Amino acid sequence: MNAIYFRYEILRLFRNRQNFIFSLIFPIVLYLVIAGQNKDAVVGDLPFPTYYMAGMITFGGLGAVIGGGARIAFERDRGWTRQLRISPLSPLSYLRTKVATSYLMAAITITLLYVAGISLGVRMPLQRWVEMTALILIGLIPFVALGIMLGHLIKSDSMGPVMGGGMSFLSIFGGAFGQLGADGSLFNKITQVIPSYWIVRAGQTATGGRAWGTTGWVVVAVWSIVLTYGAMWAYRRDAGRP
Amino acid sequence: MTVNTAALTRGPTTGGISLAGLTKSFGDVHAVRGVDIEIAPGETVALLGPNGAGKSTTIDMMLGLLPPDSGSVTLFGRSARDAVAAGTVGAMLQSGGLIAFLTVRELITMMASLYPNPLPVAEVLAVTGITEIAGQRTDKLSGGQTQRVRAALALVTNPELLVLDEPTVAMDVEGRHQFWTFMRNVASSGKTVVFATHYLEEADSYADRIILMARGRVVADGPTTEIKATVGLKTIRATLPQADLPALRALPGVSLAESRGEAIVLTCSDSDQAIRALLSNYAQARDVEISGAGLEEAFLALTGDPAAHPGQTERDHTEHAHTGVDQ
Numbered sequence: 001m002n003a004i005y006f007r008y009e010i011l012r013l014f015r016n017r018q019n020f021i022f023s024l025i026f027p028i029v030l031y032l033v034i035a036g037q038n039k040d041a042v043v044g045d046l047p048f049p050t051y052y053m054a055g056m057i058t059f060g061g062l063g064a065v066i067g068g069g070a071r072i073a074f075e076r077d078r079g080w081t082r083q084l085r086i087s088p089l090s091p092l093s094y095l096r097t098k099v100a101t102s103y104l105m106a107a108i109t110i111t112l113l114y115v116a117g118i119s120l121g122v123r124m125p126l127q128r129w130v131e132m133t134a135l136i137l138i139g140l141i142p143f144v145a146l147g148i149m150l151g152h153l154i155k156s157d158s159m160g161p162v163m164g165g166g167m168s169f170l171s172i173f174g175g176a177f178g179q180l181g182a183d184g185s186l187f188n189k190i191t192q193v194i195p196s197y198w199i200v201r202a203g204q205t206a207t208g209g210r211a212w213g214t215t216g217w218v219v220v221a222v223w224s225i226v227l228t229y230g231a232m233w234a235y236r237r238d239a240g241r242p
Numbered sequence: 243m244t245v246n247t248a249a250l251t252r253g254p255t256t257g258g259i260s261l262a263g264l265t266k267s268f269g270d271v272h273a274v275r276g277v278d279i280e281i282a283p284g285e286t287v288a289l290l291g292p293n294g295a296g297k298s299t300t301i302d303m304m305l306g307l308l309p310p311d312s313g314s315v316t317l318f319g320r321s322a323r324d325a326v327a328a329g330t331v332g333a334m335l336q337s338g339g340l341i342a343f344l345t346v347r348e349l350i351t352m353m354a355s356l357y358p359n360p361l362p363v364a365e366v367l368a369v370t371g372i373t374e375i376a377g378q379r380t381d382k383l384s385g386g387q388t389q390r391v392r393a394a395l396a397l398v399t400n401p402e403l404l405v406l407d408e409p410t411v412a413m414d415v416e417g418r419h420q421f422w423t424f425m426r427n428v429a430s431s432g433k434t435v436v437f438a439t440h441y442l443e444e445a446d447s448y449a450d451r452i453i454l455m456a457r458g459r460v461v462a463d464g465p466t467t468e469i470k471a472t473v474g475l476k477t478i479r480a481t482l483p484q485a486d487l488p489a490l491r492a493l494p495g496v497s498l499a500e501s502r503g504e505a506i507v508l509t510c511s512d513s514d515q516a517i518r519a520l521l522s523n524y525a526q527a528r529d530v531e532i533s534g535a536g537l538e539e540a541f542l543a544l545t546g547d548p549a550a551h552p553g554q555t556e557r558d559h560t561e562h563a564h565t566g567v568d569q
């Protein structure tokens with residue numbers, strides 16, 4: 001990866017405050033308000049602040065990585081993507097940089113929500129924090145790819161609604177704001193095919209429960225593969241004039 | 243009639259740029275219909291043509307941004323993709339703005355970092371006249387300043403082949419002058435330069451060779467002086483009721499005669515000769531005006547085919563009113 005190019009990409013990321021509205025401000029405010037009011041509540045065997053922390057990490061993390069798509073759409077609009085295509089920057093380096101900036105945004109969201117969680121009394125052994133973080137990062141793979149795919153498919157004008165809608169839909173039906181359907185119900189089973197369900201479930205690690213199981217790993221793996229191919233396909237077909 | 247002197251006198255060059263049999267359609271629009279161009283290393287070539295001629299489409303295919311429907315592109319003996327990956331190509335594309343949240347200097351430094359052999363950023367800022375705005379954010383620039391920065395982005399890459407699609411559009415006189423002065427240096431350092439333009443004047447001043455495109459084809463290709471003589475036409479307009487067009491066309495120096503109501507329009511290869519002949523043969527001619535012919539008229543005279551002019555819109559015509567040829 002080209003270090004100077006990457007450094008300026010990050011500079012652009014941090015100078016654009018809009019990047020932080022969906023990925024940081026919304027989820028943190030929601031978390032502090034709602035979890036703050038339900039500090040002592042319990043969901044299943046999870047304390048509410050722990051449960052809701054995973055939910056808001058899902059919501060904000062989706063915003064962070066799907067937001068990568070909005071940035072791509074804007075660059076495309078400006079003809080910058082075409083300019084990069086006639087530079088020696090390889091498609092692989094380009095995509096790697098996009099993945100890295102998306103993950104960087106997600107990492108900021110995760111860290112700040114951990115801090116907010118701890119301030120509301122979330123506690124678990126270090127090993128479980130690590131495990132939970134690993135599952136969240138893996139669970140984000142399909143959404144990083146989705147962001148890149150949308151960024152290369154959709155014009156920047158329509159990116160706002162598509163992003164906002166997609167992020168809300170995937171968060172709500174993934175159960176970020178509360179599980180949909182009772183355990184074992186058909187509705188709940190259906191929501192399990194949405195990969196964001198499994199990011200929310202990563203919160204289960206806190207109690208030492210098995211968060212994913214085979215179903216989780218299969219769902220996340222399948223979506224990761226499908227959307228990664230989708231992203232590569234969208235990148236390839238997109239060299240024409242905007 | 244197609245003047246294709248270069249194709250006759252130049253053999254295929256392996257070390258330069260070779261576009262062979264390129265075609266590209268967008269649905270029903272045949273944007274490029276069989277373009278063959280050979281460019282030797284070190285040449286400065288102008289792609290001259292009216293709106294919609296297929297210049298940008300040809301450039302997109304040359305740069306590997308657009309796969310041709312048929313035909314092939316070779317840049318310095320490699321495929322476009324390999325030449326691009328090696329950093330031998332730099333370009334200023336026709337459309338596009340600048341990405342935001344960086345200063346001018348940062349953006350140009352970022353671009354330079356991608357290339358193996360870039361020019362010093364400070365030097366490029368200076369020659370494009372943007373040193374003063376180097377610390378300004380890219381989204382806070384005027385149209386002409388944006389264009390200068392885009393030019394700087396292309397120049398800093400210091401490539402073997404520099405492709406510029408209407409580079410000086412929106413630049414002021416000083417900007418154009420600075421830009422072309424620098425381009426002269428680039429060209430004299432042995433780089434290959436290809437630029438698209440509507441201005442015969444620009445092509446004439448800065449290119450060794452002009453390739454004229456119209457309706458997706460190369461209609462003339464040769465040394466600048468030769469092409470200039472072919473298309474550096476003037477028109478004579480006069481009020482002359484009931485004119486005999488074939489007779490007018492036969493006047494010395496006239497290559498095309500048309501009537502517009504009471505008026506006639508003569509497209510002339512030699513307007514001095516033509517005006518003398520017109521006035522001595524038709525003493526009743528009134529309101530005589532001589533002006534530089536637009537490229538459009540030049541192409542009509544060249545191809546002699548006013549009917550085959552699809553896809554011309556009002557916008558195209560009004561644009562031509564001020565992108566006319568001044569020779």
Ligand SMILES: Nc1ncnc2c1ncn2[C@@H]1O[C@H](COP(=O)(O)OP(=O)(O)OP(=O)(O)O)[C@@H](O)[C@H]1O
Nearest residue numbers: 268271273291292293294295296297298299300553
């Ligand atoms: N992506 C596209 N989809 C449909 N038609 C296109 C597309 N790109 C170009 N065209 C058409 O192809 C033709 C050639 O366009 P091109 O941009 O190559 O012309 P040009 O010579 O660069 O013109 P100008 O001087 O206006 O820049 C035009 O009729 C244009 O409308």
Ligand SMILES: [Mg+2]
Nearest residue numbers: 297298336407
């Ligand atoms: Mg063009």
